[in-house]
Amino acid sequence: xxxxxxxxxxxxxxxxEFEFEGRRYKGFVARKGSDTWYHVDGRTWxxxxxxxxxxxxxxxxxxxxxxxxxxxxxxxxxxxxxVGAEVKAGEVVVVMEAMKMEYxxxxxxxxxxxxxxxxxxxxxxxxxxLVRLEINS
Amino acid sequence: MxxxxxxxxxxxxxxxGEVAVRIIHACRELGIRTVLLHSEVxxxxxxxRLADERVCIGxxxxxxxxxxxxxxxxxxxxxxxDAVHPGFGFLSENAAFxxxxxxxxxIWVGPPADAIEAAGDKISAKKLVADxxxxxxxxxMGEDQRIxxxxxxxxxxxxxxxxKAAAGGGGRGMKVIRSRSEAxxxxxxxxxxxxAAFGSPVVFLEKYLDRAKHIEVQVFGDFTGEVSYLMExxxxxxxxxxxxxxxxxxxxxxxxxxxxxxxxxVRLAEKAKYESAGTVEFLLQDDKFYFLEMxxxxxxxxxxxxxxxxxxxxxxxxxxxxxxxxxxxxESLQARGHSIECxxxxxxxxxxxxxxxxxxxxxxxxxxxxxxxxxxxxxxDEVTPFYDPMIAKVIxxxxxxxxxxxxxxxxxxxxxVMGVETNIPFLREMLAHPxxxxxxxxxxFVGQHFPEGLAGADYLARRHNDLTRAFANAAKAQASRVxxxxxxxxxxxxxxxxxxxxxx
Numbered sequence: 001x002x003x004x005x006x007x008x009x010x011x012x013x014x015x016x017e018f019e020f021e022g023r024r025y026k027g028f029v030a031r032k033g034s035d036t037w038y039h040v041d042g043r044t045w046x047x048x049x050x051x052x053x054x055x056x057x058x059x060x061x062x063x064x065x066x067x068x069x070x071x072x073x074x075x076x077x078x079x080x081x082x083v084g085a086e087v088k089a090g091e092v093v094v095v096m097e098a099m100k101m102e103y104x105x106x107x108x109x110x111x112x113x114x115x116x117x118x119x120x121x122x123x124x125x126x127x128x129x130l131v132r133l134e135i136n137s
Numbered sequence: 138m139x140x141x142x143x144x145x146x147x148x149x150x151x152x153x154g155e156v157a158v159r160i161i162h163a164c165r166e167l168g169i170r171t172v173l174l175h176s177e178v179x180x181x182x183x184x185x186r187l188a189d190e191r192v193c194i195g196x197x198x199x200x201x202x203x204x205x206x207x208x209x210x211x212x213x214x215x216x217x218x219d220a221v222h223p224g225f226g227f228l229s230e231n232a233a234f235x236x237x238x239x240x241x242x243x244i245w246v247g248p249p250a251d252a253i254e255a256a257g258d259k260i261s262a263k264k265l266v267a268d269x270x271x272x273x274x275x276x277x278m279g280e281d282q283r284i285x286x287x288x289x290x291x292x293x294x295x296x297x298x299x300x301k302a303a304a305g306g307g308g309r310g311m312k313v314i315r316s317r318s319e320a321x322x323x324x325x326x327x328x329x330x331x332x333a334a335f336g337s338p339v340v341f342l343e344k345y346l347d348r349a350k351h352i353e354v355q356v357f358g359d360f361t362g363e364v365s366y367l368m369e370x371x372x373x374x375x376x377x378x379x380x381x382x383x384x385x386x387x388x389x390x391x392x393x394x395x396x397x398x399x400x401x402x403v404r405l406a407e408k409a410k411y412e413s414a415g416t417v418e419f420l421l422q423d424d425k426f427y428f429l430e431m432x433x434x435x436x437x438x439x440x441x442x443x444x445x446x447x448x449x450x451x452x453x454x455x456x457x458x459x460x461x462x463x464x465x466x467x468e469s470l471q472a473r474g475h476s477i478e479c480x481x482x483x484x485x486x487x488x489x490x491x492x493x494x495x496x497x498x499x500x501x502x503x504x505x506x507x508x509x510x511x512x513x514x515x516x517x518d519e520v521t522p523f524y525d526p527m528i529a530k531v532i533x534x535x536x537x538x539x540x541x542x543x544x545x546x547x548x549x550x551x552x553x554v555m556g557v558e559t560n561i562p563f564l565r566e567m568l569a570h571p572x573x574x575x576x577x578x579x580x581x582f583v584g585q586h587f588p589e590g591l592a593g594a595d596y597l598a599r600r601h602n603d604l605t606r607a608f609a610n611a612a613k614a615q616a617s618r619v620x621x622x623x624x625x626x627x628x629x630x631x632x633x634x635x636x637x638x639x640x641x
Contacts, residue, residue, distance in 0.1 A: 013499035018611035040608040042550030099526040
């Protein structure tokens with residue numbers, strides 16, 4: 001059933017030709033859920049219509065500082081703190097692993113841990129709330 | 138071992154991704170059928186579609202599939218294979234796996250298990266390196282731990298010197314000494330830290346290589362014991378010991394150094410009774426080279442060697458395993474032109490290299506002369522968080538290094554991956570850096586010049602400018618125009634989002 005030349009040809013990408021400052025460019029566009037992907041002149045980027053999700057570029061500044069969320073899908077490797085523990089801003093709270101690399105998730109502010117919503121070894125998806133803090137005011 | 142019938146008719150691949158595809162290509166050319174041993178989540182991959190047969194060997198986590206020796210051997214037997222190729226990573230450097238494969242009556246495509254142990258293990262490799270008279274990083278590991286002795290030894294090694302707690306690790310109890318005057322204080326401090334952190338004040342000294350290049354020699358041994366070296370690759374562009382850009386040959390070697398390193402690597406391989414493809418890694422600083430480690434397998438970056446020498450290392454491995462191969466005579470191996478490889482990682486360069494996973498909605502690799510694309514996933518496939526983030530490799534060849542860099546820039550500019558973020562913009566920034574174009578890069582290159590990848594407003598501004606904004610608007614306008622036409626009933630299949638579009 002498999003043929004040696006069975007290659008997909010990116011059926012979801014569409015070509016768009018357009019002119020800018022006197023030059024013609026050909027780019028591509030594709031849509032996946034709420035994301036629209038663009039490629040032109042050596043650059044690829046996406047725009048997300050659902051404004052509640054953070055954009056791919058840069059880190060979000062509007063996140064709740066009392067929450068530590070999974071910035072990517074992956075596995076929980078280590079929980080550095082227990083419920084009730086005091087943490088300082090920048091202190092490592094959770095260690096995650098994705099694609100064979102470890103990533104440390106830090107607290108955004110000083111506070112006390114009120115809830116841990118994950119366990120070591122658990123596979124979590126992007127945006128999962130892992131740890132909740134009560135922020136020191 | 139049965140030496141009579143070594144013909145391979147069906148080969149099992151205990152790996153995934155682009156290297157599985159690479160091995161399938163080699164087998165197809167040799168008229169060998171392939172059985173892909175894959176995990177439960179790896180059905181939507183290119184290797185799965187290309188393999189002649191497939192056997193699922195376990196769940197997604199590699200410990201239960203690709204790293205499970207018993208599952209791999211059983212899978213190979215169930216698939217009716219007579220040989221196993223381990224690819225790279227996973228079990229490729231595991232002597233126990235090599236033995237299990239052979240004990241099951243199968244042919245192991247790789248070095249003998251004893252050679253894997255002798256050359257791959259850090260401790261036994263030390264003895265081998267001494268026997269082969271390959272230089273190692275100069276140091277002092279003596280029992281005499283008096284400060285005066287250590288200062289004398291540091292001066293003998295030559296500053297800068299790094300002092301490390303013998304029981305340590307993770308950077309604690311580690312200091313760089315740049316001159317004799319600061320040596321006594323720093324050594325005493327390292328001893329105190331070692332005592333406090335690890336319960337032992339014993340330290341050792343090593344020459345600190347602060348501007349070393351990573352240069353590795355490709356060797357190949359055939360089953361008769363003949364070993365040749367296939368010149369070197371430079372892989373100085375790496376981050377957290379993960380290589381990103383590799384090239385052949387290195388812009389930093391004189392013919393004399395090349396021969397000295399090549400011959401040292403061959404001596405090492407001969408001492409280990411090495412067979413098949415292997416790589417001897419060195420650090421190079423101030424025209425002196427030091428042994429780092431030996432990798433007893435095919436390397437990710439093997440294509441750049443193939444491009445400049447006109448060889449096929451994977452076919453050679455398979456033919457050697459079938460006892461139907463003679464290594465290329467040393468004098469026949471002459472490099473021509475220059476080759477560069479860029480590893481395409483599914484990660485967000487603008488967010489410090491955070492992994493990016495998800496469904497690939499579209500890819501385009503711009504074909505052309507002197508270009509090679511080793512691709513593991515295609516549109517419609519899922520990039521999962523379970524494995525290495527490398528989804529493809531882009532390799533170019535051209536007549537000179539400068540032309541190869543220019544070609545790579547142009548190829549990367551036209552390479553499209555939609556659905557996950559990639560490091561392509563990061564690769565292009567690195568390729569454009571003068572330290573790289575001039576060939577002066579060291580293993581510190583990424584850390585010094587791109588400590589945060591492309592995180593920062595500067596790079597974001599370069600990604601989003603008037604042109605890209607205008608393009609996005611044009612694309613939206615086209616989408617609504619087509620949608621409008623479709624609403625008018627002219628042709629409902631012509632939605633811009635669903636129209637199959639073939640790249641020329």
